[in-house]
Amino acid sequence: MTPTPQTLTAERILEATEEVLRRHGPAKATVVDVARALGVSHGSVYRHFRTKAALREAVTKRWLDRTSDSLSGIVAEDRDPEARLRAWFSALFAAKRRKAGDDPELFATYMVLTEENGEAVGEHIAELISQLRRIVRAGVDAGTFTADDPSATARALFHASRRFHDPRYAVEWEQPGTEADFDAVVDLLLRGLRA
Amino acid sequence: MTPTPQTLTAERILEATEEVLRRHGPAKATVVDVARALGVSHGSVYRHFRTKAALREAVTKRWLDRTSDSLSGIVAEDRDPEARLRAWFSALFAAKRRKAGDDPELFATYMVLTEENGEAVGEHIAELISQLRRIVRAGVDAGTFTADDPSATARALFHASRRFHDPRYAVEWEQPGTEADFDAVVDLLLRGLRA
DNA sequence: CAGCTGACAGATTTCAATATCTGTCATCTG
DNA sequence: CAGATGACAGATATTGAAATCTGTCAGCTG
Numbered sequence: 091m092t093p094t095p096q097t098l099t100a101e102r103i104l105e106a107t108e109e110v111l112r113r114h115g116p117a118k119a120t121v122v123d124v125a126r127a128l129g130v131s132h133g134s135v136y137r138h139f140r141t142k143a144a145l146r147e148a149v150t151k152r153w154l155d156r157t158s159d160s161l162s163g164i165v166a167e168d169r170d171p172e173a174r175l176r177a178w179f180s181a182l183f184a185a186k187r188r189k190a191g192d193d194p195e196l197f198a199t200y201m202v203l204t205e206e207n208g209e210a211v212g213e214h215i216a217e218l219i220s221q222l223r224r225i226v227r228a229g230v231d232a233g234t235f236t237a238d239d240p241s242a243t244a245r246a247l248f249h250a251s252r253r254f255h256d257p258r259y260a261v262e263w264e265q266p267g268t269e270a271d272f273d274a275v276v277d278l279l280l281r282g283l284r285a
Numbered sequence: 286m287t288p289t290p291q292t293l294t295a296e297r298i299l300e301a302t303e304e305v306l307r308r309h310g311p312a313k314a315t316v317v318d319v320a321r322a323l324g325v326s327h328g329s330v331y332r333h334f335r336t337k338a339a340l341r342e343a344v345t346k347r348w349l350d351r352t353s354d355s356l357s358g359i360v361a362e363d364r365d366p367e368a369r370l371r372a373w374f375s376a377l378f379a380a381k382r383r384k385a386g387d388d389p390e391l392f393a394t395y396m397v398l399t400e401e402n403g404e405a406v407g408e409h410i411a412e413l414i415s416q417l418r419r420i421v422r423a424g425v426d427a428g429t430f431t432a433d434d435p436s437a438t439a440r441a442l443f444h445a446s447r448r449f450h451d452p453r454y455a456v457e458w459e460q461p462g463t464e465a466d467f468d469a470v471v472d473l474l475l476r477g478l479r480a
Numbered sequence: 481c482a483g484c485t486g487a488c489a490g491a492t493t494t495c496a497a498t499a500t501c502t503g504t505c506a507t508c509t510g
Numbered sequence: 511c512a513g514a515t516g517a518c519a520g521a522t523a524t525t526g527a528a529a530t531c532t533g534t535c536a537g538c539t540g
Binding site: 252 | 477
């Protein structure tokens with residue numbers, strides 16, 4: 091609709107791609123659509139992204155990074171580690187649940203993207219586990235947590251909570267009892283962590 | 286191949302259906318195939334199962350029940366609850382991992398079946414949680430576990446371990462480090478459970 | 481001449497015609 | 511007459527031809 095006349099940049103292409111994905115869904119979103127939305131030929135898009143897959147991967151990375159960035163604030167807070175860990179889990183669950191609930195179609199689109207970009211997802215998971223590790227270490231240093239191997243513990247915390255942030259469980263997040271199940275898991279994990 | 290000449294029973298139909306699913310996969314397994322394998326007309330199959338969906342659901346139930354039945358033995362054992370709980374988790378993970386690793390195609394077939402039979406899966410999960418609840422109660426009674434609400438705790442244990450028995454994670458079970466991750470999660474959960 | 485274009489070949493998707501399957505039921509058979 | 515059959519209508523899946531898309535690149539343009 092708006093044939094924006096600025097210079098063509100990777101950033102602008104990514105924005106347009108997100109818009110096209112939102113409008114057409116992951117199956118029908120083509121590079122030609124993206125080019126049309128930008129008022130350029132599709133050849134120009136290939137100047138910035140080698141393949142369609144690379145373009146989609148970049149969009150996926152951006153989306154995943156938005157979540158990890160918003161969580162990194164909690165990691166850096168100056169509160170006691172137990173409260174920080176609870177806040178981190180709650181924020182992660184709330185963010186995912188909001189995304190899934192607010193715009194289910196867009197969420198389904200991103201589920202397709204994450205399935206086809208295993209590597210980007212792997213990096214995202216590594217970042218989340220690294221955030222957990224920092225909180226666990228803080229707890230160990232403060233003497234409130236016990237963990238021989240903070241790295242292994244961080245991984246355990248991540249895996250034990252997947253039911254509440256892995257998008258594959260999204261349909262179950264709105265079922266009654268989910269909130270209680272989340273609290274029970276977090277309580278159990280924190281009990282296991284306490285010194 | 287073997288046009289068995291006994292009388293037609295639901296049991297024999299289920300066996301033939303499993304065989305047809307194993308041979309043709311979930312997408313191409315038809316009721317006509319099942320009837321042919323039994324040497325009867327497909328109309329006869331519909332005398333025992335109202336629809337193809339009902340037939341597939343029965344096959345799914347059977348498959349899921351085989352797992353829960355094998356675990357119920359551990360629940361009934363006369364050991365201390367912590368050892369029983371560890372054994373139960375290990376047995377569940379080992380059973381699922383063996384199924385996925387030994388015959389990936391058949392496992393994929395059953396993944397399709399479980400996806401289309403949410404209700405049967407729900408009942409299976411309820412049974413597994415009920416087994417966990419029995420172990421938790423035994424631990425609380427023996428004074429080795431703490432749990433205000435054994436039911437909620439059983440649910441928490443189930444959800445926190447999904448990474449290691451939910452078939453959707455099957456591809457990740459063979460990756461290095463999985464064993465260590467499993468141990469770390471079980472250790473953390475048991476620490477959280479101890480009185 | 482840096483950046484964009486659009487024609488092109490090969491890959492992928494769409495679509496409509498065709499074939500197969502599901503579920504029913506009047507009829508047959510031991 | 512209990513249980514099995516197979517022809518049938520409507521639903522679903524398969525197939526192959528046509529349309530569209532991806533990725534390249536020689537040439538255009540400012």
